[in-house]
Amino acid sequence: MQLFAEFKAEILDSQHPEITEENCVSEGLSAAGKLHHVEIYCSDLGKSAEFWGWFLSELGYKELQKWPSGISFILADTYLVLVQADKKHCDSxxxxxxxxxxxxxxxxxxxxxxxxxxxxxxxxxxxxxxxxxxxxxxxxxxxxxxxxxxxxxxxxxxxxx
CATH class of the missing domain: 3.10.180.10 (2,3-Dihydroxybiphenyl 1,2-Dioxygenase, domain 1)
Known part of the structure; x- marks a missing residue:
C-alpha cells in the first residue's frame, strides 16, 4: 500500500482529495488486477515522446515525470512510460x-x-x-x-x- 500513499501524495491530493486508500478498498475500488502502467522502450525518445504526449493529452493524460532517458504520462492511477532504448537494441x-x-x-x-x-x-x-x-x-x-x-x-x- 506504500505505492498508493506515494501516488495519493503526488497526484490525488491535489485533484481528488476525497479518495483515500480506505474508501477505495471498502467501496470495492481496490487496484488489485487493474493495469498499473505500461513501459515502452523507444529507438527515438524525442519522436515517441512528442507523438505519445500529443495523443495522451487528447485523452486527458498529464505529464507525470521527465528525465534524460524517459518520460511518463498519467491518467487517474494508470500511467504510460517511454524510455530510450540502449543503442545496441535499436537495430531490430x-x-x-x-x-x-x-x-x-x-x-x-x-x-x-x-x-x-x-x-x-x-x-x-x-x-x-x-x-x-x-x-x-x-x-x-x-x-x-x-x-x-x-x-x-x-x-x-x-x-x-
Whole structure:
C-alpha cells in the first residue's frame, strides 16, 4: 500500500482529495488486477515522446515525470512510460506480429472523439491501419481508429464493444 500513499501524495491530493486508500478498498475500488502502467522502450525518445504526449493529452493524460532517458504520462492511477532504448537494441525494429505485445487499446469518450482524433492523426501523417474498413475495422459493432506510433506499435482508440 506504500505505492498508493506515494501516488495519493503526488497526484490525488491535489485533484481528488476525497479518495483515500480506505474508501477505495471498502467501496470495492481496490487496484488489485487493474493495469498499473505500461513501459515502452523507444529507438527515438524525442519522436515517441512528442507523438505519445500529443495523443495522451487528447485523452486527458498529464505529464507525470521527465528525465534524460524517459518520460511518463498519467491518467487517474494508470500511467504510460517511454524510455530510450540502449543503442545496441535499436537495430531490430518492433513488429506487432512477432510473439509479444500486439497493440494497446484506449477507451474513447465518444464516436466524435474517435473521428476528431482520426482527423488529427491524418493531419500529423500517422499511419492509419485498416483504413479501408475504418471505423469498423474491429467489426460491425466496433467504432475505432487503429494507427501506428513512431515505433510501429499498433494503437487503438475505441468507442464500442
Amino acid at each position: 525494429p518492433f513488429h506487432r506480429c512477432r510473439p509479444g505485445l500486439n497493440h494497446l487499446a484506449f477507451h474513447a469518450a465518444s464516436r466524435r472523439q474517435v473521428d476528431e482524433i482520426t482527423e488529427k492523426l491524418r493531419a500529423r501523417g500517422a499511419v492509419i491501419l485498416y483504413d479501408d474498413r475504418h471505423p469498423h475495422a474491429g467489426g460491425p459493432d466496433s467504432y475505432a481508429v487503429f494507427f501506428e506510433d513512431p515505433e510501429r506499435l499498433k494503437v487503438e482508440l475505441t468507442c464500442g464493444s
